[in-house]
Amino acid sequence: MITGATSGIGVAVIREFLSLYSGCYFILVSRNRKRMRERIESDSDIKDRIRYEIVETDLCDLHKSEEILEPRIREKGRVDILVNVAGGFISKPFVETEAEDFYQLVMSNMFTVFVSCRTVLPFMLNQRFGSIVNVGSVLGLRSLRDTRCSVYGSVKSAVVHLTRLLSVEYGGYNIRVNCVCPGILNPVEGAGEGSYEAYRKLNGMNHYLGEQPLKWFGSSSDVAKAIVFLAGEQSGWTTGEIMCVDGGTGL
Known part of the structure; x- marks a missing residue:
């Protein structure tokens, strides 16, 4: 299951999974079903190879999302991997950041992770297997000059710490939880x-x-490669890892 699947990173993750694993079935969570389908149909590397369904929901709505997602997962019988790409970005000086900006950043970056993990973990606990990869940010680990991202970085820091806490809490159930922290990606698409x-x-x-x-x-593809590595069997003895994909910015 991939949240924020319509984004550049989300589509790159789909492409990377398809290049390495055959037989994958994707539950793609998006706020816009039409846009998600258009992204798939316009990508020749994906459209003829993917087996998928789109779940249209806003993960900021806990109860609606659970009501929609739980039956879909139950029908499939299991969920092995959750990739949390969904998020939002606002860059403002701290003193100009409104309460609404703060709320939007918390909801889009942290609450969405809470909702998806809370929805998926009961299934992973039942099957005693699972892999979760969250997408943080290098700004959740260190300060970068002139980014004006105090609130965004703070929220992504919470995602990083939640990753570590969940990895400890559920490691005994053979559930791994890791995080990829991208740096500043291509300002030119493609x-x-x-x-x-x-x-x-x-x-x-x-x-x-x-x-x-x-x-x-870096590119969305660079980030996707790290996500799929941490999600898959190549990193089977890795949990609680915070992997920076940032060109060394975090050093």
Whole structure:
């Protein structure tokens, strides 16, 4: 099950799973069924290979989401992997951050993780197996100059710590919980490492490269590879891990 599946990282995770595992069945959680289906149908690497269903719900609504998701999982019989990509981003100076901004960041980044984990964990406990990967942020681990993300970083820090706490609480049930913390990703959709010079010319982005050892921005695919590694059997003895995919920004 993937939340925030419509996002760039969400679609990249689908693509990465399909490249490594055959026979996967995806429950794709999105607030917009039509947009999710369009993303799949427009991607030649996905559309002819994926077995899936879309669950349209807003994870900020606990009871509605549980009522919709639980029957779908129960019908399938089990859920082996949960990837929490759903989130939101607001960048403002702290003194200009409104209470509504704070509320939106908590709900979209932290509460959605709570809802999806609370929905899925009873099934994983029953089957005594499961893997959860949350998406945090390097801003949840350290401060970056000029990002104006005090609240966002604080909320992502909570996601990181929840990951560690859940890994301890449920490790005895053969349930692993890990977290991937991306750095600053491509400001140009679909661009790669070869577009480094184009990145440098973008206003406001140049100085971020000066703070990281690898002098290019990462991609959704970079993050997806880490997520699928932590979700899958290659990392079967790994839990509570906070993996940075940030070009070294967090060093």
